[in-house]
Structure formats: C-alpha cells, structure tokens
Amino acid sequence: MVPRSYITCLLTVFVVLVLIPHTHQLQSSQAWSLLRIQRLLNYPPVLSSWNTSTDFCNADPNPYLTIVCYEESITQLHISGSDSSPPLPLNFSIDSFFTTLTRLPNLKVLSLTSLGLWGPLPPKISRLSSLEIVNMSSNYLYGAIPRQVSSLRHLQTLILEHNMFTGQVPDVLSELSLLAVLNLQNNTLSGPLPQSISGLQSLRVLVLSSNSLSADLPDLSGLTNLQVLDLENNYFGPQFPRLQRKVVTVVLRKNRFGGGLPADLSSYYLLERLDVSFNKFVGPFLPLLLSLPSIRYLNIAGNRFTGMLFQNMTCNDDLKFVDLSSNLLSGNLPTCLLSNTKDKVVLYSSNCLGIKDHGQHPTSFCQTQALAVGILPHQEKRTSGGKAVIAIGVAVGIVGSISIVGFAVFFAIRRGIIKRLMKQPPRRIVEHASSGYPFKLLADARYISQTMKLGALGIPSYRSFSVEELEAATNNFKLSSFMGEGSHGQIYRGRLKDGSWVAIRCLKLKKGQTSQNFNRHIELISKLRHRHLVSALGHCFEYNLDDSSVSRLFLIFEYVSNGTLRSNISEGGQRLTWIQRLSAAIGVVKGIQFLHGGIMPGLFSNDLKVTNIFLDQNLVAKISSYNLPVLAENMITMVSAGGSSSGSNEPGGRLKHLDKIDIYDFGIILLEIVSGRQITLTSEVHIMKDELQESILADGAARRSLVDHFIRRQSCDESLKTVMEICLRCLSEEPTQRPSVEDVLWNLQFAVQVQESWRLAASTVVTQPKVKTSVWVFYS
Secondary structure: OOOOHHHHHHHHHHHHHOOOOOOOOOHHHHHHHHHHHHHHHOHHHHHHOOOOOOOOOOOEEEEEEEEEEEOOOEEEEEEEEEOOOOOOOOOOOOOHHHHHHHHOOOOOEEEEEOOEEEEEEEHHHHHOOOOOOOOOOOOEEEOOHHHHHOOOOOOOEEEOOOOOOOOOOOOOOOOOOOOOOEOOOOOOOOEEOOOHHHHHHOOOOEEEOOOOOEEOOOOOOOOOOOOEEEEOOOOOOOOOOOOOOOOOEEEEEOOOOEEOOOHHHHHHHOOEEOOOOOOOOEEEHHHHHHOOOOOOEOOOOOEEEEEEEEOOOOOOOOOOOOOOOOEEEEOOHHHHHHHOOOEEEEEEEOOEEEOOOOOOOOOHHHHHHHHHHOOOOOOOOOOEEOOOEEEEOOOOOOOOOHHHHHHHHHHHHHHHHHHOOOOOOOOOOOOOOOOOOOOOOOOOOOHHHHHHHHOOOOOOOOOOOHHHHHHOOOOOOOOOHHEEEEEOOOEEEEEOOOOOEEEEEEEEEEOOOOHHHHHHHHHHHOOOOOOEEOOOEEEEEEEEOOOOOEEEEEEEOOOOOOHHHHHHHOOOOOOOHHHHHHHHHHHHHHHHHHHHHHHOOOOOOOOOOHHHEEEEOOOOOOEEEEEEEHHHHHHHHHHHHHHOOOOOOOOOOHHHHHHHHHHHHHHHHHHHHHHOOOOOOOOHHHHHHHHHHHHHHHHHHHHHOOOOOOOOOOOOOHHHHHHHHHHHHHOOOHHHHHOOHHHHHHHHHHHHHHHHHHHHHHHHHOOOOOOOOOOOOOOH
C-alpha cells in the first residue's frame, strides 16, 4: 500500500504544477522561483502584477523590471527600485533569497539595484556559475566580499557600488580572467590594493572611489586594456600609478599622491580626463597636458605645482574644463584658456599669475612656498639617455632690504636642496604597449557607457523608432528619399518631426528571427558614438503579422550634409586647404582608433574609402561605413574568403592582421588627399605608390609634382614630406610593416605643427619663438 504521506506529496506537486504559468519558453521550476522572489522582496510595486498566469519571458521590459529568456531558461534578471529605497524588513533573509536565485542555473546577467537588500553577500553566489554580469549597487550589503566570487569564471562585470562592504579587496579576484569592469566605489573597504590585481589582463574599468584604501598601488602598466581608473577619495600614495598609455580616464582626486607627475603623461594620446586635484603633488606643471590630443577635462587644483605659464601656450580646442586653482603657478594665463564660451570652464584662483582678479598672490609668495616644499621655482628637468639632469638658474628678483646674512642663508638652503635633488635617482617608467583588445564585449557595462560615451556630440540620445515615424519622415519611403543601396541594405534620407534630417538604413532579415536575437547588437550599436563616426540615433523593428518575427531592421543615423571627403578634394565645389585636409585625416584616424580600441574594441575591416568619409558643416570628418555588430557575421565571411573587408584594396590581408587592413585603406585615402586625384582601381594605387616613393627621394620642387596643384603653394615641404612618408608606410605590402594607429596619428599631428610654424614664420617679420601653436583644425 502506498503511504498517505506520499500521495499527499504527489497531490501537492500536482497542484503546484497546475498553478505554475504554462509558457512554452520557461521551465515551470524557474517560474516558481520568480514567484518565490516576488514574495521575498514584495518590491518594487511592478512585482505585484506577477501571478500564476504571467508569461514572464514575453512581458514588456520597463525601467524597473526586465526578464530575458533563452529557450526554456531565464538568462537575464533585472530588478531595480528607487534610489532612496529603505532596507527590507527584519524578517528578510538574504540567504533564502540567494537559495532561490540558484534555481536559475543559466542566469548570465543578474542586476538587483536599489532594492534595500541587506546582509552579507552569501558565498553560495558561486553556484550561479554562468554569471557574466553582476550588478548589486545601491543596497545595504555588508561584511567582506566573499572569496567564492572567484569561482564565477565567466564573470565580466562586477558592480557592488554604494553598499557597506568592509575588509580588503579580495586578492582572488585575479582568478577572474574575463573580468572587464570592477566597480566597488562608495563602500568601506580598507588596506592596500592586492598585487594580484595587476594580473587582470581583460580589465577595462577599475572604480574604487570613496573607500578607505591605502598604500602605493601595484604596477598597473601590464593592464593593457585599462581605460578608466577612478580612485577618488581614498588614501593611496605617494607614488603616481604606473599605467599604460592607452588609458582614457584617470581620477586620483583626494588621495595622498606626491612627488612630480611622470613625464610620459605627455604621451597618453587617448587621455580625455585627468583629475589629480587635492593631493600632495609638487614640482613643475607639465604644459603639454593642455594640448594632449584627446584631453577634455584637466584638474590639478589643490597641489603645489610650480612653473611659468605663457600666453602663447597651446591648448586642445576640445578642452572643456581646466582647474589650476591653489597651486604655485606664475606668469600669464595662456590665451587659449581665456576664450569665453558657454561650455568651457577655466578656474585659476590662488596662484601667482599676472591677473588682477581671482585672488592671485604676489610672485614672492609662490617662490617662498616652493622653497618651503623643497622645489626651486622655474627649475627644469631634461632627460637624456635615461638620466635626469637638473639645471638650476640663478635666482633673481630678491626683494630689496634683505641683509647680507639673508642672502647667505638663502643660498645655503638652495645648495642643500640641489644636493638632495641630485642624489635622487631618476624615476623609471616601464611602458607596455597594448597588442590588441579582446573581441568579446560586455552586454551591460553601464559604467563604460556613462564614462566613455561622448555625450557632448550635439546629437540626441539613442532611442527606438516606430515604423510610422520612419514612414512619415520619408513620405512612405518615396523614391525621392532614396539615397542608394549598398552591400548591407537600402539607405533613405528622412526628416523627423523636430525638423532634423536622418539617414535610414533598411536591412531585410531572414525569416524566423525575433527582436530578442538583436538585443545584444542593438545595445552595442547604441554605444558607438564618437565625434568622428556617423553615429547611430536609434533603431526600428518591422514585424511579420503572421508569426510576429522581424521582417526588417531599420538603423537610423545622423545625416551629414556637407558631402564626402572626395567631393571636397577632387570634385567641384569647395576645395579643402592643406591644413583642412590634415584636420580631416586626423579625424579619420581618431575614428579608426575608436573602432579598434574604444567602447567596442576589435571593429576592424571597416571598408574605409574616401567616398565613405563625410564632412559636417564644421568640416569635421566622420566615417560612415564602419563594421556594425549586426553585420559582423557577413563581414567575417568576406574577410575569411577574400583576405580583406568588402571593398578593401589591401593585398592579401590575414586574420591575425585585421587592424592593418584599415591602415592600408587609410593609406589610399591619404594618397588622394595629397594628390587630389581620384583613385578607383588597385592598379592606380601601385602606380601612384611608385610615384610617391620617387617624390620622397627627390628635392622639394620635384616632390611637389605629385601634389594637388590647389595646395602646392600653401603647404611647406617638411609637412608634405611627413605625410608622404607615413602614407608610404601605410601602403606596405607586408601588414607587419605598416604603422600603428597611434604612429599615424602622431605623424599627422606633427605635420600640422610644422605647417603652422611655417605659416606663422611666413606671415610675420618678427622671429617667433619655436613653440607649438594652437590651431582650431588641429584637434577637430
């Protein structure tokens, strides 16, 4: 006889299964787990709508709740409350909560933000072995970060900001070989950062601000993918961290860093934001920081930087915020910082500058303070053969009425300082150049998009469009709005309700695909925003009425109306000057640099052509036909079959040199920029390449025979030769012989500097000092 208890158990199971929502996409056990989570949280209010008939996998996402399913399992769970959520009731058990979560074994993305979760993070989180992204920010989690987190070997993003974690940063995090984003800001972590952190080769974002971490940082120069380092409001120091040159954001504000800034900061070509304010830095300010190619934000306030500023110093035109306050700087504020524009902020109070306002100290104050911290005013460090040679000038301008004894004491102190400085060994910086970036990307690295997305582009936020909007914008896709058809669909021009023009690319899709198939691609495309790309503004799905599958995908881009680069060089209409052509070339290289190593690294084979480069009303160059993720499979097929991307003229490109394909194609663009001739055949490239080589070896007059007659008289010989030489290297048959993107960028910027120095020398009778000159086109 079957026991009654067993029958009761079977009946219970039967009743439970009947009550579970019946959906072909979700296992009943996982639906039951979601209902269990509803009872444990009872927040946010959107959960109250869940019941036994809810179709979890097909519910519309909203800002507070998103569930993504694949086949019969939940792969993403996003639940978000309000920023001021109180802790959950005392009877809440975080251990029971995570026990329920472990019944979702295929979970890849877990985002539980601002829910009032409290308690220690349970070690059983390690059971969710498929997790790739964990975001539990803005809760009340406390205790140590469990070491079992290191068992999540697929983890790419770990965000635990705005909690109450204590203890040290676990050294076992180094076992997470795929970790790209680590955000632990606003906790109570203490102690030094473990040395093992330097082994996280995939790390791109490291945010540890507002903790109590201390001591010198480990050597981070081996983190070749690191782009964002935010250590604000800790006790790190005194040594400036060793970093690789491709870092984009460095925030060291409110720590205990001291000494001088490393000289190699001037080679950080991708650096956009540098904040070293309110530390203990001393020594000469590096004026080159104002003119770094990508710099947008510079804050050195609250230190003891010394040195003279001059009116003719160079600044990056895109520099929007500069704070030099509360240092020991003297001289005159550079003219490039005095321009009054609404979007530029320049602060410089409490220095010794020759400005009557902003509470400037007398020059003697800065001299005295510099001596007090052991730094001589106006001292310069020059490096030769790796050894620092300190040249000390004779101090002048001693305030009158100082006695003979005062002079003797002053010079005795100065001799002592010089001896100490001479005994200090020069600081050695070890550089590690990045050899590439991983192809696999983050699906939900919100911090990356917030920190690195260039929001000040003057274009609207990315959004989804309706088919009706696009039909209205194109007058029902009339022939008059048709712009052309490429290898990836038709392109239309449209005008939105707000009057703005857009370009709409229409892609026909295979049958049976749902919008969820494109979610990852769409999110990544939304982050492809850069000054030198024709940026995506949004997307639209058109559905089949019979099965609700996607029939067409529309991608909406900004419309650039000032023609192509070719039409502004070799065709009728406006003809670009030499300096404008260099500016456009620099813009294209910066766009390539972003595609190769920006938010979405590894976008190679971008079908670069002079007809795919557009100029806006300010003559800013924008790449239009780049390798979008949604087209990646098609592009990879073409590369595998033909050795290069669609339309590329690159001879025999190989998969391991995909980045060099774009360099070769850019060389052809440079060739047309210099010569003004339209290049349409591969044979023309070889012929002109031979002519280019002969021109480089010839003298100045013969060299100009290849140059477009429109720019011959307005360009200097050295500037032309620099561009010709880098162009020839780009066109090397062997991919390994082609220069890097950074090398190309440096040479083009040097060509601009040489050109401007020549122009100024030719336009003035007075001999000018040999300094870098600020030109608006230089950083456009």
